[in-house]
Amino acid sequence: MALGRKIRYGMVGGGPGAFIGAVHRKAAALDGEIELVAGCFSSSPEKSQAQGRELLLDPSRVYNSYQEMAEKESKLPPGERIDFVAIVTPNNTHFEIAKTFIEAGFHVVCDKPMTTTIEEAEELVRLVQKHDVVFALTHNYTGYPMVKQARELVRSGHLGEIRKIVVEYPQGWLAKLVEGESKQASWRTDPKQAGVSSCIGDIGSHAENLAHYITGLEMAEICADLTTFVSGRQLDDDGNILVRYENGARGILYASQISVGEENNLRIRVYGTEASLEWHQEYPTDLWVRYNDQPARLYRMGNPYNSDIAKHFTRLPAGHPEAFIEAFANIYRSAARTMAAKIAGTEPHPFDTDFPTVIDGARGVHFIHKAVESARSNAKWLDVRYTPPA
Numbered sequence: 001m002a003l004g005r006k007i008r009y010g011m012v013g014g015g016p017g018a019f020i021g022a023v024h025r026k027a028a029a030l031d032g033e034i035e036l037v038a039g040c041f042s043s044s045p046e047k048s049q050a051q052g053r054e055l056l057l058d059p060s061r062v063y064n065s066y067q068e069m070a071e072k073e074s075k076l077p078p079g080e081r082i083d084f085v086a087i088v089t090p091n092n093t094h095f096e097i098a099k100t101f102i103e104a105g106f107h108v109v110c111d112k113p114m115t116t117t118i119e120e121a122e123e124l125v126r127l128v129q130k131h132d133v134v135f136a137l138t139h140n141y142t143g144y145p146m147v148k149q150a151r152e153l154v155r156s157g158h159l160g161e162i163r164k165i166v167v168e169y170p171q172g173w174l175a176k177l178v179e180g181e182s183k184q185a186s187w188r189t190d191p192k193q194a195g196v197s198s199c200i201g202d203i204g205s206h207a208e209n210l211a212h213y214i215t216g217l218e219m220a221e222i223c224a225d226l227t228t229f230v231s232g233r234q235l236d237d238d239g240n241i242l243v244r245y246e247n248g249a250r251g252i253l254y255a256s257q258i259s260v261g262e263e264n265n266l267r268i269r270v271y272g273t274e275a276s277l278e279w280h281q282e283y284p285t286d287l288w289v290r291y292n293d294q295p296a297r298l299y300r301m302g303n304p305y306n307s308d309i310a311k312h313f314t315r316l317p318a319g320h321p322e323a324f325i326e327a328f329a330n331i332y333r334s335a336a337r338t339m340a341a342k343i344a345g346t347e348p349h350p351f352d353t354d355f356p357t358v359i360d361g362a363r364g365v366h367f368i369h370k371a372v373e374s375a376r377s378n379a380k381w382l383d384v385r386y387t388p389p390a
């Protein structure tokens, strides 16, 4: 580490019973380079304090509101105060929390979707530029070594010119109205907390980001058919989107929360003029590459034939699977090393700058809104090109 000490962070969200906050904490701790020192874990002060006790944090660093945390942490000496905030709250709160900490000079790790409106996303891009902070967005599927290997194969021209991308993220957990029983289901299907979409916002955005990350292609136009199958639900729970990419490639993006029997079956297939590839997040150690004129190849995680960047993000020898938490850890380690280099006034290793940023977040929010707009106009084709603010 460029700094000769651990990078310190505080968490907002991730209180008792929460899902992703605990994953973030495990991932951040994995490589021993990052330390949790503060938090506001819930909007309920009692729950925030209870979570702080469970994590054995110094009680003076467990706060009753994120505003109090930003204010009091700013007053601590550098090296003692947090270096960054991790935001793991429901979608509608990301913007105000991120803005508060960026304006106080802190770096940010934020979960997706980045914000619930396009205006807020654009404002965050501007704030990150203005305050020159590191902003990492946990589109965690980009952290898998075999996803990086897939991107290297596309970049090297091994697939030829990309013609077709099929990316799907089916889940089945919202096939019935479970909003009353599950806290996670209840906010994800509430427009006030989730934003304009449930299915596309929650998991279609991962599919959009994964396709962009592996192929480097920008979407030009989309045509979206979104449905709410479950009676009494307020937002979409299934979506089928046709995509025209800027290079002329065509795509199909399917995300669903009502595909009974599916768990987290994120899968991508990319077809080029010379070869195609396929990666499944439920079998993350395997990357298939197929040809018309020779047998298929199976690239496996942890082998020396993989690219240097895939190896940089692999911790174990082949045959010992690494998956969800390690992929999050790859984003955390890269973001923390980039922060450490910035604080020390040095340059990070180029591999350590390979994590999703505020621009990816804004592109995702733009995509979600365009998908909803297209669906509301009876699946009209819409221009979806995203240009970051200058």
Ligand SMILES: NC(=O)c1ccc[n+]([C@@H]2O[C@H](COP(=O)([O-])OP(=O)(O)OC[C@H]3O[C@@H](n4cnc5c(N)ncnc54)[C@H](O)[C@@H]3O)[C@@H](O)[C@H]2O)c1
Pocket (backbone or CB within 6 Å): 012, 013, 014, 015, 016, 017, 018, 019, 020, 021, 040, 041, 042, 043, 044, 065, 066, 088, 089, 090, 091, 093, 111, 112, 113, 138, 139, 140, 183, 184, 187, 202
């Ligand atoms: N990258 C991924 O794979 C992934 C997976 C799951 C969730 N997520 C994202 O993570 C976020 C959280 O999702 P979740 O499933 O963990 O939700 P959750 O409901 O399980 O947890 C949210 C937590 O935030 C806390 N919270 C809410 N408002 C707060 C505030 N003002 N101050 C402090 N704490 C507050 C709640 O008390 C709760 O502890 C969402 O944006 C979601 O889209 C990402």
